[in-house]
Structures are given as structure tokens and as C-alpha cells.
Amino acid sequence: MGAEGAGAGSTGALTARRRRPAALLAVLAGLLVVATVLAAYGLRAWGVALGAEARWAQWMWTPLAAALVLQTALYLAERPVRAAPAQQRALDRLEVAVLVPVFDEDPGYLRSALAALLEQTRRPQSVHVVDDGSTVDYREVRAQWLRAAAAAGVRASWQRQPNRGKRRAQVAAARHCPGADVLVTVDSDAHLDPHALHELLQPLADPRVQAVAGVVVAHNNRRGPISRIADLWYVTNQLVDRSALSPLGAVTVCSGSLAAYRAAVLTDHLEEYVTERFAGRPVTFSDDSMLTFYALRRGRVVQQPTAIVFSVMPETVGHHLRQYLRWMRGSTIRSLWRVRYLPLHHPAFLAQVLRWYQHLAATAAAALLLGHSLRTGTPPPPALLAVPLLVVSGQTLRYLTVRRSDQSLRSQLGTWALTPLAVAWSWAVLRPVRWYATATCLRTGWGTRCNGPEVTAAPVR
Template structure:
């Protein structure tokens, strides 16, 4: 109940980040690179997602699309078809194909490596459709030099498909508006959603070799790239949730697809939580939140196993007497955890419809009890297995047909979520002739170094090498120097700390290595 109370209190007082003129000028001039891995895509959905990126009020400066050896070339064709439209808007645009399937993690790494000068990396899933001001809103927290990453608000694109997708939309709302919003008050969001997140470029470059070569139980880590990158960010600074940056992603419409996704997410939770327990600084909120999450799951899982398996066998009469109490508790908790879903202005969903969705909250509690809790135990006992599990047989969710027009409205209409004051400030700055996106760049428009953060000394800020990285093997655990902060960038939770040592990939004696995996 303590953690639940903390989440409720934090979510109640959550407010999204805002920015003034100086911060907005920095963000407008910052070089933003979008990295989008694709694999066995539905071409219609992928094209709609890319068109939503093209319609952004704040375009990324550069986009890298990496196809991870898909079984067909429909995704590549859709990507290439849009090249001229992006280039006409001044966006650098590249499309590349992996010779063999190596996994999303390596595809991301290729995109990161292609832009060693980038101030901010924007990570968007190939099946995510963005509202018109989403990129601009997602960048707002990064005007604060202590913020290493921000994650947006993600909802189900296909929520109207069936009762199953409606429940998932409700769960997404709870996950972001309740859990991430609460942890954002402590600036310690434990997982940036892979569908929509932004990371500081200097941090990505610093940890790229370890990210690419991560292993668990002697095997390459395939999934959990979002949680891993979030862990790096939490070691160096702070991570927040930005409610006004809204994206819509395709959720599983069939039970087998959903189960494979949940197994992957649960394995990622256990693996990265154990890693954070070992490596995160003990004085940081992220460490204690991780401990509480693990302890809560252990206590809750054990209690559920006893109540639903042991008690009916050993004491059936007592089980019958208490089943009503549990059902009341489940209904109450379901509604309390999802109450913020009611006041969120869900596109295409008025209050009456949102209220109808809200009434389904206890039903998800039944799924949690009967399906997802046993699934977590299965994930824990099969941590040594590392396959991705989805899209191996091709496209699993499509928005072709009647849903296409609904998707287009998301990015063609005015964004109802964004901060209108920010819009007004930017318009005023342009009317006053404030030079935006005009910092000196060499030929081709590519910056030679990252953009300095407001109020920051550029020489100190450039503490992370900007050269092309080579894929070094991860350092032995005893030699990895997990220190908060880096040169010129203080740890926001500690006034003084030892200077960050050289990372292993700077030493040429480290052997080359390649990550392997799947989707």
C-alpha cells in the first residue's frame, strides 16, 4: 500500500515540463536525429507513422531507417517512397538494410553511430503515429541539462478493434498517467517507452559499446533495449515523463501475440531491475524505486500463489470466505489506478466513451490475476531464453482499410495535447526575427559538434568523445566504472563525486564484438 500511495500522490501532483525563450531557442537549434528500426512492417501503418513524423511542427534534422533483414521489402519501399518529401523539408534522410537479422538493438546502434554529432536522439517505433507537436513537446524536458531522457505518452492506436485492445489501452493509460507520472515527480522514470523516447546524444555515445554488447547469463541480450538505455540515463542524471508528447502504437489484437509481448517485457523487467539493483547509486531515487518494485512483485506474487493455489487446496472453506474480500479489493484498486484516464483528453473519445472504458478496469485485474501473474513466473524461470518472439512470421497488426482515415486525422488535425503557450512563444520569436536553427554548420548542414545546453560551458560539455565508435567487448564487471555524471556534467543527486574514468572502448586493446539477437 505504501508504494501505491506514493504513486497516487505523485501522479496527482505531476506536471509536464515547460520551457522559456532561452530553452526553446536551444531546442530549436539542437540537432535531433530520429532512429527508426524496421522489421517485417505493415507498409500502410509504417507509411502513416512516417507521415506523422513529416507533419511535425518541429521536424528532426536527420532520420535513419534501418531494415533488419525483413522477409519482404515492403517496408523498404515505403521508406524510400518518402525520401524526397523529407529532403524537400531539409531533413537528412537515409535508408539502410542489414545483410542479416541482428536484432533491434544493433539496428538502433547503427543509427546512433551514423550521427556522432547529434545533440538528441529520437527513438520512435515503426508502428507509432505521432500527434503534430509530439516531437517538440518531447524535447522540452531536455532543455534542463540534468535530464538525460524523456518519454512520451503512448496509447493504443487500434483500441477500437476488440475488447482486448480496449483493455490494453486502459493499461497503457495506467502505466503512463499513474506509474510514470508518479516516478517523474522524482525525475526517476524507470523505463522510457521504446515507442516514443528522446535521449541525450552524449550519453548514448558514452554507453553505446556496452549497450550493443550486453550479455546476460553468458548470452547476448536481445530485448530490453529501452530499459537498458534508461538505466544508463538514471546513472548519469534524471529521466522524466512528458504527458503532452502523445503517440499511438499498434497493440496486439490476438492473445498469442499479446502473451509473447508480455513475456519479453517481463524478462526485461527482471533482468534490468537486477542490473539496476547492483549498479545504481544507493542515494538515487531510482535505486529505491527499483527495490520497491521488485519487493512488491515478490510479495504480491507470493500472496497470489498462496491465495489462489495453496489456500483452495489446504483450506477451501477459508478460501470461499475470503474470495469476496479480494474481489472488492481488486475492483477498488482497478478504479483508483485508472482514475486519471478519465480526465485525459483522448483523441476521438469523449468523456462518455472514456467512462465506459474506465468501467472495464476491474476486468484487466482479472487478466492480471489469472494470466499475467503466472506469466511473470514463467518469464522469471525462462530468463535464459532470449528470443524476441514477435513478427517472426510477418506482419501481426495492420491498420489498412477503415482505420486509415482515423490514423491520418491524428497528425493532420491540430494537436490537442501540446502546450499552447510554447506555440505562442515560438510564433512570437519568429515574428521578432529570432534566428532559429541557424547556428553555423559546415557544408551539407551537418554540425561539427553538439549544441551546448543553455547556461553551459561548451568546452566542459564536450566531455564525451565525438569520434566514430568501434564496437568493443563489454568490460568485466569488476572493471566497469559506473559513476554518476561525466566530465563537465555534475551528478544532480550528489554535490561531489569521483571523475568518470575512461570507458573501455577508448582502449584499443579491447577486442571487437558484435551483438546478436532478434525481434
């Protein structure tokens, strides 16, 4: 099976829904409560492990435990937004334009992404593709796409420009739809669930909402352990961290794979968006968090958990680490922007400060425990090590709340069972990479896809 087969093929069978019954969430809530209780037990475990040093560990751990309880309550409170009939009629009248920047994407994934836009239950009025100087020949994909869009009654454009970066490609696409009310950003490998666009627009019935994030799952999550772990980690992050911020209207990043913005969020900042600089250097990544930052300064930013998109995750360790390094460098820059420019009372400001504390405290606690073990020659008690594992295992259960047409529950359980490996990978590899990214955030180059596609649409076996 080739590029139009299982890996990137016909869009009709690729769907995702929130799994029911709701009893699963009740079980999840119970497990998280148990995990929190075990975390509280960890306060005493620190004393057993560290003796006199336990006071410092307890001082660091207590706020973390409190934040966990608050976060749990918030993300369990998240509900999909449903527009009232009058509001739905207003949403139906919105001029929606989709922006698709392309650079060296695998043709199979690109073809799949574009076809999925025409299979939406709520189609966009227009779709604008900008090829940002790719080395891949897209002539066949372009011809097929333009014919299909015309047959579906969707206005479409496809332009090619010299390689100038994703932001300038988005701006070039936006200039083709000056009358749009809503700009939807999607990546060139983003395969939308058929209901994704309809669901994504629902929160915009509230005029205070300036941007809406969709939920991203891995298109290629059965292509090896790296893609499975990335899928598990990424979905959990969205359904824990972002779901906790959504009721506050303070989502800090709307993923580029699927996000909707009121058009003015971009058009009012065109020049500063494409010329952003940090410490005198041009910033070429972190475009999604920059658009989200603009939206946060104008109003609420939420996540719609029923707007689901399939995106391609790295399949090799090298690609995974390069992508994560770029994300964390962008996260460092954007976190400074939030603290500098958002009001002190803004929930996103408070969330950012808390996130900094969580990273510092968790790293310090791990260093304290490791140092004590090296000095005394005794390993930490198993109960202490079990606390973070049980907490994360409870959180990753939310991965199972997404029911996919291309994956059985058994397969998803197999991915969830990788949680211990994902935790070990996070602590042993990703956390050091994160600190390295913070220290090297002045390196603002993209860092991936420099020599053609890094992931190809081969069939899943």
C-alpha cells in the first residue's frame, strides 16, 4: 500500500470521538484522588529518605501537591462548548478561511490533509496553501487539490514563494482572504476529523473568545515506540494542562495543527508577527504560541476537546529530540513574553509562574534525592518513587478518553501501558533537554526538516 494507503490514504475512515460512557471519567477522577493521597504520603516518605533534609523537600512538595489537586478539579470541569440555535446560525454565517503553510511535507500526508478539509461537516469558505520553497515536487498534488476544491465549492489558492519561514507563509495565505472573520491554522500533515471544524467554531459563539485550540493526536502512532510515547505524552498534556487552563480562558498554546483565531488576532499584528526578535535575533519558531499570546491579550483562549486532528509525530529519537528542543526553546521565549506583557492578575500569567515553580521544584527535589542517595549509598524507598509514577499514570488515563477509528481500545491500552517508560524518558532525557533548551534559547533556527520530509506516509503494519 503506497502513500495513498493506510498511512495517508482515504480520509473517510479516519475519525476520533470522546469515548463514552462518562463513567470512565469518574474512574479517572477516583484514580487521581488516590494518586493525590499517595502524593501526600510522599511527604512522610521524604522524611524517611532524607532525614534532616526532608524539611526542604516538604517545603517544595506541598505547593506541588496543592497545584495537582487544583489542576485536577479544573480539567475535570472542562466541557465541550455547544452553541445555542441562534448562536449556531451566527456561526454558520462566519467567513472561515484555512491557512496551510507547506514546507517539504510528504506528499501523501499533504494530500490526506487537504482532502480532509473538503470532508468537513462544516466546510470552510476558502483554503489557502502556500508552498514555502519546498524541494518536493507538488505539481500533481496541487492539480488534484484545486480540481477537488472547485468541485466542492470551496475557494482555493495555491502559491509558491521562496523559503521565508512558516510565519511569512501564513501571512501570505491570509492576504488571499481579507474578508475572513475566522482564520484557521492547520499544519500540512494535519488530517481533521470530519466534525473538527464545526466543533472548533463552537466556542466562538462567545464574543470574548479570541482563539480556540483543537486536540492533536498522532496520525502515525503505531509506527514505533517513539511515536507511541509522543502520542501518549502529547495527548495527556492537552487533556491535563490545557484542559485545566481552558475553563479559565487561559490556554497558553493553540497547536498549529488545528486552531481557530478571530481574524484580527493575526491581521492586527502582521508586521510584528513576521519580525519578532529575541535578544536581537529573529525568532522563526513558536508561531502558534505567539498567535495565542496575541489572543490572550485580547480576550479568552479556550480548548474545544471535541475538535480533534490527526498529526504526524516523530518516529526516530533524533527527530523527536530536535523537535522537543525547538519547542522548549520557543517555550522559554514565550514564557518571558507572558510574564512581561500580561497583567499580573491574568490566569495565564499566574499559570506561567506556577509552571516555572513546578519545573524548578521537581528538578531540585530530584537532585536532592539523587545527591542523598549518592552520599549515603542507599537507594530511595520504593514508595517515594511510586508517587510520581502513580500520579502520572492517573493523568495518562485521559489518553483513553479519545476513541479512534484507526485504533482499538486494546491498542490504546498498550500505549497507556508505556507510561512507566514515558516517565523514565521524561526524567532521564527530556528534562535535561528542556534545561539545555532554556540555556540555548538564543539559537532560534527551526532545527528540523532541513533536507526533505523526515516522516513519510508509509503504511502502518
